[in-house]
Amino acid sequence: MNFNTLELDHIGIRVTDLDIAEAFYAKLGFLRDPDEFAPQAKACGLVHANGMRIHLIYNGLAAEQGNVLLDAPVKRPGYTHAAFIIDSMDTLLSWLKQENIRVSEGPIMMGHGRRMVCFIRDPDLNVLEFNEILTA
Template identity: 80%
Template sequence: MRFDTLRLDHVGIRVTDLAIAEDFYAKLGFTRDPEEFSPEAKACGLVHPTGLRIHLIYNGQPAEEGNVLLDAPVKRPGYTHAAFIIDSMDELVEWLAREDIGISEGPVMMGHGRRNVCFIRDPDLNVLEFNEILAH
């Protein structure tokens, strides 16, 4: 059987505190979707004005060693980050500074100068990547 994948629906991000995470992602433009809030499942759907969706899974326990997928010496399988396309890296970097959100890596050119890439971490150390696609 063959089927076509049409688009990505959402990315699930495990967090320890829903209020803190929701506040952080609100700074990035995400708002709660009341139809995607499930206290029983400890899941809260957020939507961005562009239509991007994330689900905050708020059953995480604080990790003493940082992000267990990225910061531990032994690399375990799992999703390591979500990546977003932006219009201007300069504007993102300026905005991050105003919001006092630290950059964990970048901006740096990747892919033979095709992408300007920057990484940040949310309050639970989940990694978010931002890409400015450059003209050739």
């Protein structure tokens, strides 16, 4: 290989309604980057204050039975979720409750007790994972 991968640039998330998705991700701290808005490609870049980026690809059709990669009985290949490191699971859980955002799984301990994990879904049922790295 003659090149070095330096970092992850962004995560693309297919959604059905840009306004609804953008409002949801704004609650998580992701705001529209005017330099990353491409209506011709049906893509809208969002950036977090910490520099993380996601692109909302707003050409999705509503699924009849949940997330086609995770909820269907036949498991097809594809990206299943984005995962974020957070500083406090308790604070996240409290905030999710206040915002009326349902936790779809967790929190659960992963690995050898070094990671607390919970999952939520966006309005299009895309899965988001949140991890608190435990120091004990």
